[in-house]
Amino acid sequence: MSLERLLLLLFTANLATFGSGRVMVPILENALVQQSGALTLDQFLFAFTVGRITPGPANLYVASIGWMLYGLPGAVLAAAVVLVPGYLILPLAAGYRRLQHNGAVRGLGRGLTAASVGLLLASTIDIGRSTLVSPTAVVVCVLTLFLLHVLRLPTLVALALGSVAGIALAQIIPG
Amino acid sequence: MSGGEPPPPGAAGGAPAVAPAGAPADPLPPAPPPAAGAGGPPGGAPGAPAGAGAPVGLWALFVLFLRAGMIFGGGLACTAVLLQELVDRRKALTRSHFLALYGLARLIPSGTTTALAVGLGQLFGGFPGTAVALLGIALPSLIPTIALTIFYESVQGSPWLDLLPVTLLPAAVALLASAVLSIGREVARPTLEPVFAAVAFGAALALGINPGVLLVLGGLLGAVLLRGEPAEGPRR
Numbered sequence: 001m002s003l004e005r006l007l008l009l010l011f012t013a014n015l016a017t018f019g020s021g022r023v024m025v026p027i028l029e030n031a032l033v034q035q036s037g038a039l040t041l042d043q044f045l046f047a048f049t050v051g052r053i054t055p056g057p058a059n060l061y062v063a064s065i066g067w068m069l070y071g072l073p074g075a076v077l078a079a080a081v082v083l084v085p086g087y088l089i090l091p092l093a094a095g096y097r098r099l100q101h102n103g104a105v106r107g108l109g110r111g112l113t114a115a116s117v118g119l120l121l122a123s124t125i126d127i128g129r130s131t132l133v134s135p136t137a138v139v140v141c142v143l144t145l146f147l148l149h150v151l152r153l154p155t156l157v158a159l160a161l162g163s164v165a166g167i168a169l170a171q172i173i174p175g
Numbered sequence: 176m177s178g179g180e181p182p183p184p185g186a187a188g189g190a191p192a193v194a195p196a197g198a199p200a201d202p203l204p205p206a207p208p209p210a211a212g213a214g215g216p217p218g219g220a221p222g223a224p225a226g227a228g229a230p231v232g233l234w235a236l237f238v239l240f241l242r243a244g245m246i247f248g249g250g251l252a253c254t255a256v257l258l259q260e261l262v263d264r265r266k267a268l269t270r271s272h273f274l275a276l277y278g279l280a281r282l283i284p285s286g287t288t289t290a291l292a293v294g295l296g297q298l299f300g301g302f303p304g305t306a307v308a309l310l311g312i313a314l315p316s317l318i319p320t321i322a323l324t325i326f327y328e329s330v331q332g333s334p335w336l337d338l339l340p341v342t343l344l345p346a347a348v349a350l351l352a353s354a355v356l357s358i359g360r361e362v363a364r365p366t367l368e369p370v371f372a373a374v375a376f377g378a379a380l381a382l383g384i385n386p387g388v389l390l391v392l393g394g395l396l397g398a399v400l401l402r403g404e405p406a407e408g409p410r411r
Contacts, residue, residue, distance in 0.1 A: 056316030085285035103402030111397015118375030
């Protein structure tokens with residue numbers, strides 16, 4: 001995938017998902033892993049995970065993808081194409097009263113959110129199928145989800161504990 | 176990086192550090208009411224006007240956004256820090272002005288935090304302000320992201336990498352599942368939204384339709400079909 005195409009992909013995926021790093025996953029996974037094979041699923045998941053364990057805006061994991069494919073220029077440009085649309089707020093600030101109460105604009109946002117839940121579930125299942133291939137992996141996934149969602153531990157802590165459990169289990173259950 | 180580093184993320188104090196970042200409908204942590212009465216905030220800026228305007232220099236702006244960018248927990252937590260610092264502490268703009276900008280930023284098809292940074296940067300520093308704010312909010316994320324990616328590439332082919340299938344990769348699936356759960360709560364309402372989600376799910380998984388296409392369709396159909404009810408919080 002050429003640098004221009006990568007940047008165009010990131011730019012449009014970011015716009016279409018209102019800058020949500022997680023909601024971008026189905027689009028990017030489809031384009032970068034399934035269609036073009038520019039990245040392996042492992043690489044892609046690593047990039048996504050990096051985005052979750054670093055602070056700040058969550059869509060900046062595209063910089064990791066940019067780095068994997070094109071080094072430093074790729075990383076910087078990838079970050080730039082998801083940051084620059086923020087400038088849309090300047091023209092918007094002018095006539096916002098009209099927009100804020102516009103039902104269609106609101107509906108657009110709700111429609112996008114609703115569709116993205118379904119898409120995200122679909123790609124979670126899809127990715128899960130090729131990632132959760134050993135009993136250990138399944139245990140790590142379920143455990144991490146429990147730590148994150150039920151105990152509400154910080155992402156970094158949940159990932160660390162899940163990983164430690166995975167390393168320990170791998171010693172006990174070979175393969 | 177810069178010398179006088181702001182305190183680490185832990186200093187966010189009561190900020191919702193573990194708030195699911197995908198919960199846009201639950202705006203901001205309830206802030207203390209704006210000191211009822213004109214008794215004057217203790218030690219507040221002498222005679223600070225109620226409106227926007229207490230000047231914030233470019234460097235201060237950069238440090239402020241750098242600090243917000245260091246907060247873990249997604250955009251909402253960053254926003255909470257900006258609100259605390261600019262409205263409560265510096266009184267550089269009013270709460271309602273800030274919230275109006277925040278509302279606008281949520282409409283921007285890009286990160287809300289990014290748009291908010293541009294809006295606030297413009298307010299306090301014009302165009303240089305926007306650049307400084309963006310840089311500040313992005314650097315704390317960008318630098319570790321690149322560092323970790325370099326680390327990942329440097330361990331290719333080493334035994335370290337054999338551990339990934341039982342550690343970070345299944346954990347990443349858990350992150351995704353957790354995202355589904357927290358965004359899903361946003362949609363679980365007796366409206367057409369669950370139908371949208373179900374159709375998108377089926378079309379993507381069973382029919383293999385391009386997710387980008389489905390997303391745009393969802394947005395367009397939403398603009399027509401979901402305009403009625405006020406889009407308020409998931410459970411109120």
